[in-house]
Amino acid sequence: MEIKMHFTKVLGYNQWANGVFIDALLENGGAEEIRFMSHILNAHRIWLERINGQQKPFDAWAVRPVHELRDYDAELNRATLEVLDRCDPEAAIAYKNSRGEDFENTVSEILQHVLNHSTHHRAQIAILLRQRGIAPPASDYIFYYRG
Template identity: 40%
Template sequence: MESMFKDRFYYTHKANQLVLTAMLAHRDALPDKAFGLFNHIVNAHQIWNSRINPVQQPFGVWARRELDGESQKDRDNYAFTITLLETMDLESSVSYTNSSGKAFENQIADILFHIVNHSTYHRGQIATLFRESGLQPVATDYIMLKRGN
């Protein structure tokens, strides 16, 4: 299971970096919503990492920052997640409180799957905003990146 998650997080990181590069190249043509969504992808990943191992100080789930620093934050999230994969029992559960203050408990593997799925969902929303702005979105399909396209 660890190797599968390492592969999916490499994909997530690579796709995030491709989308961010395209967003920075077209920052004047994209709506503000696209930048908020990318901040949200990075913030949510960090929040979930800190729920598994609370050593990072997470940002608010919808906190806004300049995109210029998001590449490093995405790299930090990726590296931290790889460390979690190598050091945590993925079948163990963690208890946490969500952003609304409600308590939950989930298996680490389920949380990790959620991070990948959540990121993909919001990259799809960003791709739609590219199209609505008359721009070609970056191809981030898993299989295309896996083939090296």
């Protein structure tokens, strides 16, 4: 499968999975769960800014109002699809990490990181929900394709 098509598919899944968790947080979200979901999206934004060469200081852990998260996620997904349309997935991106250290990764490596990072923190949200006796939403990749 062509890499741009692959990322288009998994970005669709990622937005869906974020959405089912955002729905759960709108109904039962505690402060810590909302903090993690905000972080997922803020980190996505930071990586997009790095790809676009517009890196600005931004708090990856800033908490956003839960009712704004779905629109924020949709905006990030649209911007990421635009990156896929105009960038070579193997193009090298030079950037500074949060400590000011210089690094270079390809667009595809960065996008894969964003996706893995999102999955990691959704799992943390699921654990936090379970600890409060709330069943987390099912967000497996295959469930997305089953519709």
